Amino acid sequence: MFIDNSRAAVQDWDAVAHYLAGQGMTFDREREIRQFASGIANLNYLVSLDGKSAVFRRPPDNDAPPGAYDFARQYKILSRLGKCLPTIPLGLAYCDDPSVIGVPFLISEFRQGLAISRELPVQLAAVDDIGGKLGALIVDALAQLHRIDPAEAGLADLGKAEGFIARQIHGWHKRASRVMSGESMRKVERLRDWLVAHQPAERPGTLVHLDFKLDNVLVDTDSLSVQGIVDWEMATIGDPCYDLMLMLVVWGEPNDSPVYTQQCCMPCRAPGWWTRRQALQAYQRQTGIQMSEAQVKFYWLLAMLRNVGALAQLIALYQRQPMPNASTLDMPTVLATTLDHAVDLTVRPLDW
Structure with a gap:
């Protein structure tokens, strides 16, 4: 589910916490942050927001092809569709200010469950x-x-x-x-x-x-x-x-x-x-x-x-x-x- 911490991509979590505090949200820096192993390009982490488990998601550092990593669109979907379809994790926060960590990021609800690929668990x-x-x-x-x-x-x-x-x-x-x-x-x-x-x-x-x-x-x-x-x-x-x-x-x-x-x-x-x-x-x-x-x-x-x-x-x-x-x-x-x-x-x- 998670990659080894020694291989995890490092993020400026203090900058994330400062930005979210300005939005009236509390990002827990005391809780261990883990990077999910799934995902080919985007980087996904298990974090804590306002005392609840959440998923932090950001694009990689590269020249993305046009239309890729449209986090604004994704946040719009999660924050609206998540209110009428219970299987959709609700969008909680979105940042499009590149001065925070250099790229946009979003945070959504964490849902406990197993992602199944080719091999049956x-x-x-x-x-x-x-x-x-x-x-x-x-x-x-x-x-x-x-x-x-x-x-x-x-x-x-x-x-x-x-x-x-x-x-x-x-x-x-x-x-x-x-x-x-x-x-x-x-x-x-x-x-x-x-x-x-x-x-x-x-x-x-x-x-x-x-x-x-x-x-x-x-x-x-x-x-x-x-x-x-x-x-x-x-x-x-x-x-x-x-x-x-x-x-x-x-x-x-x-x-x-x-x-x-x-x-x-x-x-x-x-x-x-x-x-x-x-x-x-x-x-x-x-x-x-x-x-x-x-x-x-x-x-x-x-x-x-x-x-x-x-x-x-x-x-x-x-x-x-x-x-x-x-x-x-x-x-x-x-x-x-x-x-x-x-x-x-x-x-x-x-x-x-």
């Missing part, structure tokens, strides 16, 4: 049909989010639904073009062109998380209930089918091809783990949103374009500034195989 290994239960849990949580009226949550101005998919296509192409070149970039352009030619009709917009997976969901291992949903900085108003497919592209199945295994972030070998089709069908039942097979393929390939662009950005980031808590995943290999597979799928049926 030992405390859940004996639970009957644990894979099916976890699959149902995360699909239900995503469907619940998509059923919320953005206006009722005070977030109607969070984004613009019109043109959302077109912006995703061209936005991820543009991001890739900043850090990719040669034959790889030509493949990205082929994928972009296919997506432009096959874009479906626009759907009504909903709140979308854009990184919804089990390691961003805090699970109570006794009740198997969602205690918190985290990492909201990319959230906006957009197409819920795209949000679903971003989850399914890292879903994983026991007999997946290597290209999908590389992207898997879920415990897909847990007994009873749902197939992607089961997850898709459950989501459609709960939301009433239906997709044709052609639309499923479109959103799948758009999700793969997004993964290609995100991986390319991370590779470039780590080349400029290696990080001690960076992922050990062979990202260049994953990038190359994902891109090749996505381009191949433009001329053949979806393979799941």
Whole structure:
């Protein structure tokens, strides 16, 4: 859960405490502060604010790509959505003054729970049909989010639904073009062109998380209930089918091809783990949103374009500034195989 204190990134906690005191809040400097092990780029710490456990979150020290680490947006979401959806940790404080510690930071409620990734935690290994239960849990949580009226949550101005998919296509192409070149970039352009030619009709917009997976969901291992949903900085108003497919592209199945295994972030070998089709069908039942097979393929390939662009950005980031808590995943290999597979799928049926 935490990294060793000897490897923790040092922060100016006295400056943080002074700033929060000016906002009428008490930051406990006597309590031990621990850095969470999770997170690829952002730095997250367990702290104490006004006598309660809280999470301090800040971006790394580097030249971030445009739009990255939008903490103002994340705080807006947490401070409003957290009031109407109990699984959202409430935003408590936000600082955009770079004179305090050099970067923005935010503080939110701490929620006790387990973030589950590819390996099933030992405390859940004996639970009957644990894979099916976890699959149902995360699909239900995503469907619940998509059923919320953005206006009722005070977030109607969070984004613009019109043109959302077109912006995703061209936005991820543009991001890739900043850090990719040669034959790889030509493949990205082929994928972009296919997506432009096959874009479906626009759907009504909903709140979308854009990184919804089990390691961003805090699970109570006794009740198997969602205690918190985290990492909201990319959230906006957009197409819920795209949000679903971003989850399914890292879903994983026991007999997946290597290209999908590389992207898997879920415990897909847990007994009873749902197939992607089961997850898709459950989501459609709960939301009433239906997709044709052609639309499923479109959103799948758009999700793969997004993964290609995100991986390319991370590779470039780590080349400029290696990080001690960076992922050990062979990202260049994953990038190359994902891109090749996505381009191949433009001329053949979806393979799941």
